[in-house]
Amino acid sequence: MNTGNQTADVATETPLHLERTTLEGKNKILGVWLFIGAETVLFACLFGTYLTLRNQTMGGPTGQELFSLPLIALATFILLTSSLTSVLGVVSMHQNDLRGLQLWFGITLLLGASFLGLEIYEFIHYTSLGHRFTQSAFASSFYTLTGTHGAHVLFGLCWILGLLIQSRKRGITKETAPRFYVASLYWHFIDVIWVFIFTVVYLMGAAG
Amino acid sequence: MxxxxxxxxxxxxxxxxxxxxxxxxxxxxxxxSWIWGWITTVDHKRIGILYIVASGFFFILGGVESILIRLQLIWPGNEFITGDAYNQLLTMHGTTMIFFVAMPLLIGLMNYIVPLQIGARDVAFPFANALSFWLFLSGAILMNLSFLFGGAPDAGWTSYTPLALNEYSPGPGVDYYVLGLQIAGIGTILGGVNFITTIVNMRAPGMTFLRLPLFTWTTFVTSAIILFALPPLAVNLLLLQFDRLFGAQFFSTAGGGDSVVWQHLFWIFGHPEVYLVILPAFGMISEVVSTFSRKRLFGYTSMVFATVVIGFLSFMVWVHHMFTVGLGSMANTIFAIATMLIAIPTGVKVFNWLFTMWGGRLRFTTAMLFAVGFIPTFVIGGVTGVMVATVPADYQFHDTYFLVAHFHYTLVGGTVLAALAALYYWWPKIFGKKLDEKLGKWHFWTFVPSFHITFFPQHFLGLYGMPRRVFTFDSTPILNNLNLISTIGVIGMTVGTVAFLYNVVITTIRGKSVSGDPWDGFTLEWTVSSPPPAYNFAQLPLVRGREAFLHEKLLGNKKMKAAEPLGAIHMPSSSYLPLIMAIGLFMSGYGFVLRGFELAALGLIILFIGMYMRSFDYDPGYHISTEEIKQIEKGLKA
Structure with a gap:
């Protein structure tokens, strides 16, 4: 309980899991796991809504006509790779390697941003084909599901960017380590959601 | 703008x-200034008090709304409040009482009591705790502003589509409902995360899970319900907001949408919600009954098990609100059976309370009176619950006053009576003074019988076919008499409530300060002074048995054994950011209601700036030194 007696010299003998050395750190990690639990339910509801309404295209383009799998596969590849780089960032953190941490989380940031760019391009492309948000229940539920995921990616990018700025001043400490760790947890969660979107929306949609 | x-x-x-x-x-x-101290506080005890006071305020609002409703229904063809105004009243009464009275009152008591019961100095996330409160308050204020600006929501507390769509509910009413609940709901989810983390990570040494007091256990399960039940509401409100503001087609049949989606998502949230407000009540009753019977709780482990089972089943029964939708007899049967199953763990609880009292040395304080009044009242609500879970009969009960009677027996007869028992029980701990017992008995003997006078006849109103949410009824002798009786009952409930408010004022002015343990309690919150110092425990207690304090008392010890030497205590700094972030979301919500999207964007920007400021803030908090603690402890009588 007492967090005041953390006297171990962090620079010379870093514990293996720096993020769990304080009660605050442990709380943060459990808290984010619970938050991810709530987010899972949130996405489950959006998936349920989409699955109910996906055939209600009301004369607009269907998923089969819209979805181009090569582009989506590229986006999937980029996002899954960003999950890997965030793991490498946490590994660097455990080795007390600040440069490595900044490098790998920086790459995560770039990959996330390019995923978001692809998604924005995709949306613009769809609207030009007449697949608009207000067109049909299918369109509304498609944009809400993928858009909510995209908003989560954007939020994650801002989060990691903020942490990278902090790391320049503070390095790897028992205060910053849990923050990077939970940001990476959140990032994995976003990737897992995308795997489901890829399967349920795009693969099932393209299959008709 | x-x-x-x-x-x-x-x-x-x-x-x-x-x-x-x-x-x-x-x-x-x-x-x-003292105001600054309160609005920047991150102390779980102060936040608990803020919750309780806010819920008291909204209780008066919701209470006045209910009085107006009953006055309209006093006789047939009354023209006091009709049509849309009546719809607004019944919508706001329901929404206010559930979201802005029951939940904050329970969450306030959890906030104050749970860290004390598990031997912790605060909750896991004090900052987020403050944020939860301010978000709840801004959501509640936003929704109630609707009375002044543009008209209140009028589509019922369930806000079913297509009624709640622009086509049938023009004007900003339903927008206030959507945005107000969304903001308050975000705060509640944060609170759920906070309580679970606190209970898992911050129990005092020796406080194992099967030594947790029952109120802490019910808080734990309730928080899990919050965590998984509130997101469906958030999604549902988001979809309705998109339909109403941005022309999405989720619920309108013309665009391929499906109104039943709203109903499913609403009740996937809505049914766990009613267990969310009753489980903490069960916990309170367990504490009160056990303390005033001077007996350990009978069947502790079965109580814990029953709590967990109820929490689990609460997610398995939502379709019983939708029997008349036409989902088919197979779906209806499965959900009917699941619903009836809940009667089993609930019955376990009722018998455990009775066996706790059996052979105990009963003290009928006001708290105990309310707890004892709770048991038969809640059982009536439970029995009518099994009645409405019977599918063929439900076709008759659905949307009638029978339903209104049923859920008032569970929510008022259950949650409110338990919360009142808890308030009388924990008031000395929270405010350092006992509520007056004589006025308390007046409160009990006016409130509870009048409650039955008000709501018991409504069962029969429903059986005679009177629909709920309608502002008038045909003149027939039975309906006339029962409605008149029901309205007369409201007088007694009002008198009781006024007696309680008077009691609060009188106690605050004239009440005598009490010791830390005025009821001869069993659990850890009674080991510290009333009210406890900011750091709760000078030394964290070592827990050596279930009912930790009773265990020490039976060994002849006056105090808990300390689990750590006396030392400086680390405290979190107070912060104005939670309030700023809540104001940001409030502005954003108001912007959406007014369709002023610049304002909505500005509010969100303020929220994100607040989050960034919080992220960049490495405030280490401060320490209370050993000498200061010794000084403070000397000034307190434990």
Whole structure:
């Protein structure tokens, strides 16, 4: 309980899991796991809504006509790779390697941003084909599901960017380590959601 | 946007007048004032009190709304409040009582009591705790502003589509409902995360899970319900917001949408919600009954098990609100059976309370009276619950006053009576003074019988076919008499409530300070002074048995054994950011209601700036030194 007696010299003998050395750190990690639990339910509801309404295209383009799998596969590849780089960032953190941490989380940031760019391009492309948000229940539920995921990616990018700025001043400490760790947890969660979107929306949609 | 600027200028002007204008000493003066202390607090005890006070305020609002409803229904063809005004009243009464009275009252008591019961110095996330409160308050205020600006929501507390769509509910009413609940709901989810983390990570040494007091256990399960039940509401509100504001087609049949989606998502949230407000009540009753019977709780482990089972089953029964939708007899049967299963763990609880009292040395304090009044009242609500879970019969009960009677027996007869018992029980701990027992008995003997006079006849109103949510009824002798009786009952409930409020005022002014343990309690919150110091425990207690304090008392010890040497205590700094972030979301919500999207965006920007400021803030908190603790402890009588 007492967090005041953390006297171990962090620079010379870093514990293996720096993020769990304080009660605050442990709380943060459990808290984010619970938050991810709530987010899972949130996405489950959006998936349920989409699955109910996906055939209600009301004369607009269907998923089969819209979805181009090569582009989506590229986006999937980029996002899954960003999950890997965030793991490498946490590994660097455990080795007390600040440069490595900044490098790998920086790459995560770039990959996330390019995923978001692809998604924005995709949306613009769809609207030009007449697949608009207000067109049909299918369109509304498609944009809400993928858009909510995209908003989560954007939020994650801002989060990691903020942490990278902090790391320049503070390095790897028992205060910053849990923050990077939970940001990476959140990032994995976003990737897992995308795997489901890829399967349920795009693969099932393209299959008709 | 223009309105917003005018209001901002006005608020700043008023602030300047009341604070004496801006000069060099301004900030110093503000930071020393007691108001600043309360609005920047991150202390779980102060936040608990804020929750309780806020819920009291909204209880009066919701209560007045219910009085107006009953006055309209006093006789047939009454023209007191009709049509849309009546719809607004019944919508706001329901929404207010559930979201802004029951939940904050329970969460307030959890906030105050749970850290004390598990031997912790605060919750896991004190900052997020403050944020939860301010979000709840801004959501509640936003929704109630609707009365002044544009008309209140009028589509019922369930806000079913297509009724709640623009086509049938024009005007901003339902938008206030959507945005107000969304903001308050975000705060509640954060609270759920906070309580679970606190209970898992911050129990005192020796406080194993099967030594947790029952109130803490029910808080734990309730928090899990919050965590998984509130997101469906958030999604549902988001979809309705998109339909109403941005022309999405989720619920309108013309665009391929499906109204039943709303109903499913609403009840996937809505049914766990009613267990969310009853489980903490079960926990309170367990504490009160056990303390005033001077006996350990009978069947502790079965109580814990029953709590967990109820929490689990609460997610498995939502379709029983939708029997008449036409989902088919297979779906209806499965959900009917699941619903009836809940009667088993609930029955376990009722018998455990009775066996706790059996052979105990009963003390009929006001708290105990309310707890004992709770048991038969809640059982009636439970029995009618099994009745409405019977599918063929439900076709008759659905949307009638039978339903209204049923859920008032569970929510008032269950949650409110338990919360009142808990307030009388924990009031000395929270405010350091016992509520007056004589006035308390007046409160009980007016409130509870009148409750039955008000709501018992409504069962029969329903059986005679009177629909709920309709502002008038045909003149027939049975309906006339029963409605008149029901309205007369409200008088007694009002008198009881006024007696309670008078009691609160009188106690605050004239009440005598009490010791830390006025009821001869069993659990850890009674080992510290009333009210406890900011750090709760000078030394964390070592827990050596279930009912930790009773265990020590039976061994002849007056105090808990300490689990750590006396040392400096680390405290979190107070912060104004939670309030700023809540104001940001409030502005954003109001912007969406007014369709002023610049204002909505500005509010969100304020929220994100607040989050960034919080992320960049490495405030280490402060320490209370050993000498200061010794000084404080000397001044307290434990």
């Amino acid at each position: 223009a309105t917003f600027l005018i209001i901002t200028t006005l608020v700043l002007l008023l602030a300047a007048i009341f604070t004496g204008g801006y000069n060099k000493k301004f900030l110093e003066r503000v930071q020393k």
